[in-house]
Every structure is written in C-alpha cells, then in structure tokens.
Amino acid sequence: MVMWRSLIKRELQLLGRQKADWLNPLVFFLLVLSLFPLGIGPEPGMLKQIAPGLVWIAALLSVLLSAERLFKDDYRYGVIEQLVAGREGLFSYVTAKICCHWLSTGVPLILVSPLIAVLLGLNFDSWQVLVVTLVLGTPVLSLLSVLGAALTMAADKGGILQALIILPLYIPLLIFASGAMEAAATALPYTGQLAVLLAFLLFALALVPLAVRQALRMNVG
Amino acid sequence: MSIILAAEALSCVRQDRVLFENLNFQLSAGQVLYIQGKNGAGKSSLLRLLAGLSSPEDGQILFHGKPLSAVAEHFAEQLLFIGHQSGIHPQLTALQNLAFWSALTAQQPADPYQLLGSLGLAGLEDIPCFMLSAGQQRRVSLARLWFTTKPLWILDEPFTSLDQQLIAKLEQHFLQHLASGGVIVLTSHQALSASYPELQALELEYRW
Numbered sequence: 001m002v003m004w005r006s007l008i009k010r011e012l013q014l015l016g017r018q019k020a021d022w023l024n025p026l027v028f029f030l031l032v033l034s035l036f037p038l039g040i041g042p043e044p045g046m047l048k049q050i051a052p053g054l055v056w057i058a059a060l061l062s063v064l065l066s067a068e069r070l071f072k073d074d075y076r077y078g079v080i081e082q083l084v085a086g087r088e089g090l091f092s093y094v095t096a097k098i099c100c101h102w103l104s105t106g107v108p109l110i111l112v113s114p115l116i117a118v119l120l121g122l123n124f125d126s127w128q129v130l131v132v133t134l135v136l137g138t139p140v141l142s143l144l145s146v147l148g149a150a151l152t153m154a155a156d157k158g159g160i161l162q163a164l165i166i167l168p169l170y171i172p173l174l175i176f177a178s179g180a181m182e183a184a185a186t187a188l189p190y191t192g193q194l195a196v197l198l199a200f201l202l203f204a205l206a207l208v209p210l211a212v213r214q215a216l217r218m219n220v221g
Numbered sequence: 222m223s224i225i226l227a228a229e230a231l232s233c234v235r236q237d238r239v240l241f242e243n244l245n246f247q248l249s250a251g252q253v254l255y256i257q258g259k260n261g262a263g264k265s266s267l268l269r270l271l272a273g274l275s276s277p278e279d280g281q282i283l284f285h286g287k288p289l290s291a292v293a294e295h296f297a298e299q300l301l302f303i304g305h306q307s308g309i310h311p312q313l314t315a316l317q318n319l320a321f322w323s324a325l326t327a328q329q330p331a332d333p334y335q336l337l338g339s340l341g342l343a344g345l346e347d348i349p350c351f352m353l354s355a356g357q358q359r360r361v362s363l364a365r366l367w368f369t370t371k372p373l374w375i376l377d378e379p380f381t382s383l384d385q386q387l388i389a390k391l392e393q394h395f396l397q398h399l400a401s402g403g404v405i406v407l408t409s410h411q412a413l414s415a416s417y418p419e420l421q422a423l424e425l426e427y428r429w
Contacts, residue, residue, distance in 0.1 A: 006324030010317065017312045017349065078306025082322075085272045085304075087297035089325035221275045 011100035022104035025066035052181030067145030071153035106138030129184040136197040150215035230280035258425030264408040307362035311351035330368040
C-alpha cells in the first residue's frame with residue numbers, strides 16, 4: 001500500500017510536469033462539442049436528439065488521444081525494463097497508471113459535463129443520465145486505452161495501431177452508453193443499459209490490469 | 222563456496238545471428254564477472270538474459286543451483302539491474318527518481334540529500350533530470366547502489382559518461398560490495414583500474 005501510494009504520487013508529479021498530457025484531451029473534447037452547434041445549427045430539437053452519440057464519440061476520441069504517450073517515456077528511458085526485472089512493483093505500477101489516467105482524463109470530462117449540457121441543450125434529467133454513463137464508462141475507456149498503450153509502446157508510431165486495436169473494444173461501450181441516454185430522453189427505462197455498463201466496468205477491472213502487466217513483460221522481453 | 226549465479230551452455234540468437242553459444246561461467250560470492258566485447262557482440266543481450274528479461278535460445282541460467290524460471294520471484298528480490306538506459310525519468314527530479322526506486326524496493330537511503338551530495342549532485346536535487354548532464358543523470362541512476370541491500374548487481378556500462386573521480390569512487394564501492402559477499406556482473410569498454418580479488422573476465426567475440 002505504501003508502494004502504491006508512492007507510485008500514485010509519482011504519476012501525479014509527472015502529470016503536474018506534463019500538463020499537455022491531460023489538458024489536450026479535455027480541450028479537444030470541449031472544442032469538438034462546441035463546434036457541433038455551430039456546424040449543425042442551433043436548433044434545440046436536433047441537437048438534443050444527436051447529443052448522446054456526440055458526447056460519447058467525443059469522449060472516446062479524447063481518451064484515445066491521451067493514451068498514446070502513456071508508456072512511451074517510461075519505456076524509452078528504461079523504467080519499464082527495470083520494473084519487469086524487479087517484478088514485485090510491476091502490478092502496482094500498472095494499477096497506479098490506470099487510476100491516474102482515469103483521474104486525469106475521465107474525471108475532467110465528468111466535471112465539464114454541465115457545460116456540455118448547456119452547449120447541447122440537454123435538460124437536467126438528461127444531464128444526470130449523462131453523468132452516470134460517464135462515471136461508469138470513462139473508467140472502462142481508461143482501462144482499454146492503457147491496454148492499447150501497453151501493447152503498442154514499443155512501436156515507433158503506435159497511435160494508429162493503437163486506435164485499430166482499441167476502437168473495436170470501445171464500440172459496445174458507445175452503443176450502451178448512448179443507448180441509455182437516448183432511452184432516458186424518451187422517458188423509457190434505462191437501468192438495463194446502465195447495468196450492462198457496470199458489467200463492462202467490473203469485467204475490465206478484473207482482467208485488464210493483468211493483461212497490461214503481461215503486455216509490458218512481452219514488450220520488454 | 223556455493224555458486225550463486227551460473228550459466229550452462231548458454232546461447233543467444235538475435236535477428237538470425239548467433240551472438241554467442243555454449244557460454245559457461247560460475248560466480249560465487251565476492252566475485253565479479255567482467256564482460257568485454259566489440260559493439261554488437263552481445264554484451265547487453267547477455268545481461269538481459271542474466272536479468273531474466275529474455276530467454277536464452279539454448280542452455281540455462283542457474284541461481285543458487287536452480288533454473289531461473291523456477292525461482293523468478295526470489296531471484297528478482299535479490300537482483301539489482303541497471304540496463305543500457307538508466308531508468309531515470311527526465312521530467313522528475315533526482316529526489317523523485319530516487320523516491321520511485323525506493324518505493325519499488327522498500328529500501329530507502331538514510332539521508333537522500335547527503336547521498337546525492339556525496340555523488341557530486343549537491344544543489345541539483347530539486348531540478349528535473351533533463352536539465353542535468355549525461356554524467357549527472359548516470360550518477361542519479363547509480364545512487365541506488367549506495368543504499369540497496371540486494372546482493373546481485375547486473376550493470377550495463379555503468380561507467381558511461383562518468384568522470385575519472387566518480388569512476389574511482391564507484392570502483393571502491395564495488396570492492397566494498399564484493400567484500401561483503403556480493404556478486405557483480407558488468408560490461409565496460411574501459412579497463413577496470415581497481416584490483417579485484419576475484420575477477421572473471423569474459424570476452425565476447427563479434428560473430429557473423
């Protein structure tokens with residue numbers, strides 16, 4: 001636990017020094033969503049109808065954008081090599097990475113969601129459902145992105161490769177998250193979709209850290 | 222004396238090129254294995270095999286008489302590996318880098334400021350490592366040798382970009398470690414200047 005706390009501290013120190021790593025995805029998210037009302041026209045009915053899909057596509061791409069460099073530096077400077085050789089710290093390192101990735105990309109998206117609701121003309125109830133889907137869904141986005149980053153960290157230009165690997169895994173998430181918001185907008189029950197999102201989250205939480213650890217080992221060996 | 226680390230008929234292939242084959246050695250407490258060879262001869266590959274990062278094409282590595290794969294956890298606890306890259310994150314300060322390594326191994330220096338000061342880094346503890354020179358970064362990376370309790374050190378080119386004074390200090394520290402029963406495996410292009418009581422030299426030929 002002491003080790004894990006120190007590793008979290010290190011990740012936060014790194015995020016503090018490399019602000020672009022978490023500011024860029026957030027700005028990207030806001031920019032994309034603020035362009036839609038301008039491009040499509042400010043008609044509230046139209047925006048409200050496509051809002052669920054828009055928000056989730058923007059969230060998905062912005063998290064993907066943030067993940068490419070996740071392991072690059074640690075790999076290049078030999079940190080990962082030493083973690084793999086040392087063994088005991090590797091799993092804590094992976095979980096710390098995932099936590100801090102979510103803190104730096106998922107949580108900001110949740111925090112700016114009221115602004116998004118205003119931009120897209122969502123009412124209070126739709127905003128609440130948006131927040132719930134983001135709370136359940138963004139950790140899954142982070143987990144999958146970290147996995148993609150771990151698999152492609154040794155590739156020189158891994159960005160596109162990572163997108164190809166990870167985007168198919170994002171799709172179920174996109175369907176159920178925007179599905180929940182659409183159902184809520186038409187006053188239909190949406191707990192089913194939320195339950196599926198929760199199941200995704202628990203499943204990913206259980207398996208992805210182990211897969212990431214294995215991917216790091218493979219890339220070093 | 223019991224043998225700590227041994228290689229039996231080790232061979233390594235990289236990109237269809239045999240780097241070395243049928244390599245044997247045995248290291249007991251207090252001994253140093255000094256690996257020499259031209260660029261590309263396979264020194265770093267051999268160290269990565271010994272550190273358990275990759276597996277040999279043929280042959281096996283024994284740690285206290287048991288194959289490495291069978292005692293991987295125990296071996297990792299005893300091993301300090303500093304590879305070709307120093308393991309220093311350039312965006313973090315010297316102190317933060319040391320703290321990271323301390324956290325991983327649960328071994329702290331008594332006084333990190335004093336340790337860094339003794340390595341000629343006084344006043345540079347709190348600035349990001351990318352602002353330090355190559356030699357100074359190497360010092361930050363090697364600082365862990367002064368507070369680790371791990372007996373087996375595997376070091377890839379530890380003297381790179383260090384000045385004469387620090388090389389002498391490092392070699393003195395090696396001698397102390399060996400005297401207290403440690404084992405060191407290292408590669409270097411420069412001759413060792415201190416006199417080691419039990420030195421095994423291993424010359425890797427560059428092969429086509």
